[in-house]
Amino acid sequence: MLQGETASANVPGNGVNPLRADLGPCGTCPIRALTAYGVLGGTGIERIARLRKGFRTYRARAVLAREGDVLTEIYTLYEGWVFRFKLLPDGRRQILSFLLPGDTIGFPLVYATPLHFSIQTLTDVTVCVFDARALTDFLASCPAALLGFGERSLRDAMAQDDLMTDLGRRSATARIARLMLDLHRRLRARGIVAGLTMPFPLRQRDIADALGLTPIHVNRVMGTLSKVGVLSLDAGTLTILEPERLERIAMNLGH
Amino acid sequence: MLQGETASANVPGNGVNPLRADLGPCGTCPIRALTAYGVLGGTGIERIARLRKGFRTYRARAVLAREGDVLTEIYTLYEGWVFRFKLLPDGRRQILSFLLPGDTIGFPLVYATPLHFSIQTLTDVTVCVFDARALTDFLASCPAALLGFGERSLRDAMAQDDLMTDLGRRSATARIARLMLDLHRRLRARGIVAGLTMPFPLRQRDIADALGLTPIHVNRVMGTLSKVGVLSLDAGTLTILEPERLERIAMNLGH
DNA sequence: CGCTATTTTGACAGCCGTCAATGAACGTGG
DNA sequence: CCACGTTCATTGACGGCTGTCAAAATAGCG
Numbered sequence A, B: 001m002l003q004g005e006t007a008s009a010n011v012p013g014n015g016v017n018p019l020r021a022d023l024g025p026c027g028t029c030p031i032r033a034l035t036a037y038g039v040l041g042g043t044g045i046e047r048i049a050r051l052r053k054g055f056r057t058y059r060a061r062a063v064l065a066r067e068g069d070v071l072t073e074i075y076t077l078y079e080g081w082v083f084r085f086k087l088l089p090d091g092r093r094q095i096l097s098f099l100l101p102g103d104t105i106g107f108p109l110v111y112a113t114p115l116h117f118s119i120q121t122l123t124d125v126t127v128c129v130f131d132a133r134a135l136t137d138f139l140a141s142c143p144a145a146l147l148g149f150g151e152r153s154l155r156d157a158m159a160q161d162d163l164m165t166d167l168g169r170r171s172a173t174a175r176i177a178r179l180m181l182d183l184h185r186r187l188r189a190r191g192i193v194a195g196l197t198m199p200f201p202l203r204q205r206d207i208a209d210a211l212g213l214t215p216i217h218v219n220r221v222m223g224t225l226s227k228v229g230v231l232s233l234d235a236g237t238l239t240i241l242e243p244e245r246l247e248r249i250a251m252n253l254g255h
Numbered sequence C: 001c002g003c004t005a006t007t008t009t010g011a012c013a014g015c016c017g018t019c020a021a022t023g024a025a026c027g028t029g030g
Numbered sequence D: 001c002c003a004c005g006t007t008c009a010t011t012g013a014c015g016g017c018t019g020t021c022a023a024a025a026t027a028g029c030g
Helices: A042-051 A107-111 A132-141 A143-169 A172-189 A204-211 A215-227 A243-251 B042-051 B107-111 B132-141 B143-169 B172-189 B204-211 B215-227 B243-251
Strands: A052-058 A063-065 A073-079 A082-087 A093-099 A118-121 A125-131 A197-199 A231-234 A237-240 B052-058 B063-065 B073-079 B082-087 B093-099 B118-121 B125-131 B197-199 B231-234 B237-240
Touching: A042 A052, A042 A132, A042 A143, A052 A073, A073 A132, A082 A204, A082 B143, A093 A143, A093 A204, A093 B143, A107 A143, A107 B143, A125 A132, A132 A143, A143 A172, A143 B082, A143 B093, A143 B107, A143 B143, A143 B204, A172 A197, A172 A204, A172 A215, A172 A237, A172 A243, A204 A215, A204 B143, A215 A231, B042 B052, B042 B132, B042 B143, B052 B073, B073 B132, B082 B204, B093 B143, B093 B204, B107 B143, B125 B132, B132 B143, B143 B172, B172 B197, B172 B204, B172 B215, B172 B237, B172 B243, B204 B215, B215 B231
Parallel strands: none
Antiparallel strands: A052 A125, A063 A118, A073 A125, A082 A093, A082 A118, A197 A237, A231 A237, B052 B125, B063 B118, B073 B125, B082 B093, B082 B118, B197 B237, B231 B237
């Protein structure tokens, strides 16, 4: 149906990916400040550290969870890219969001609700694993942590509203330009990239499914953007050659 | 720029709509079960009742708040329809969601963040008014109420994800059919309508702006749906004549 | 070095947007 | 009660952005 998804043992339920011992203490975690726990002080970190069950690794294009699953674990993305998506009965796919290091995977799980979307990796990925129940209890007892989660949740909602505006009211070119800029901004905010060059593991099909387009049309637009020298994409690396121009294209509301 | 928005004194900041004394005790509120406070028991209701500052009324098409506003009040919609939307610099509009009685307006305000969308009424509206700060404090002290808000928030996110899938991957006809069915379902769940007839205050332009279409195209599709006898729309009243058929049209993924 | 996934290119069509104008509905004021 | 303006619904003509179909070229991978 879709690409990849090789019968790698990355699907929980078959061969669950093994839970590894640990990654190092949370206190020295380089991306902690980026996470929902970033607001926590000294003792909060210790309590979070105690909740952590360990970590897991997944290979690129592995399915982390499927729509309808009721997961008992919540992850914090430690390294790699992940995306949330919905699959329609006929195989169409809508990508809802891309998650980058520091993002929480499975916030809705706090309510033990069946997932209303699926989750898949784009790259090789490492996640920190928390027990959903334990984390929920912790949140109920720690207003600061709850605040962190709430703010994350609000930020997600804001991004979601922006994306909806893209899909409903912007041209294909503007959507693509905005996606590039958004991903670049997020990577910069995380200190993962500094300049105008960034890793870019998305296939054109992924871009299409995120922006409500077809891969062919994405290709046309990307071709144009490359040809006019606004950006270049080679071997999974994207370089924004003319940031201001790209911003102007992204701004462009008409067509 | 947009329709309506007559210089009625419905814009906070100019002539703020007067805060009215009260609507009756929360304990007897007929829509309380529908709200985020629905989960609360006896003493919880009393505490909520004490937080309520009163109520306000707005006329149809009045602007409740604008993008960028930092509001100090949170509303629960008591009666009428409201919608959230974003305005693009050139006047384009994307409606993000429709709110019905029982829905909370301004959940993000818990974080005293500037609103990233605007809010406008569709019909004459009555809202219950809460002080944002007081409500936030209350939530921090009452896990049950917080759970209620979190569940609401999760439900919103789920609806948002569905809508994004609509915009990205479904045809105009399917989107329109799904919007009708969704609104009908929500009104039924609230006991506001029983049969297949419902009030429908949306203009075709509103439908268009919610679904990423043009009013003209909405008209074409609505015309077809009426002509084939699936539904009828007269004087602000929508009747679903053939529910199964409408569902089938909504399901229709193809074109 | 063969297989598969992905990108690229071309031709064509259609859904939906744009432009323009008419008609219906409604409220307002004379 | 009727004239009148505004908003909304409706219709037609036309175009283009984007989708669909098909196939070749390229890249990735074991």
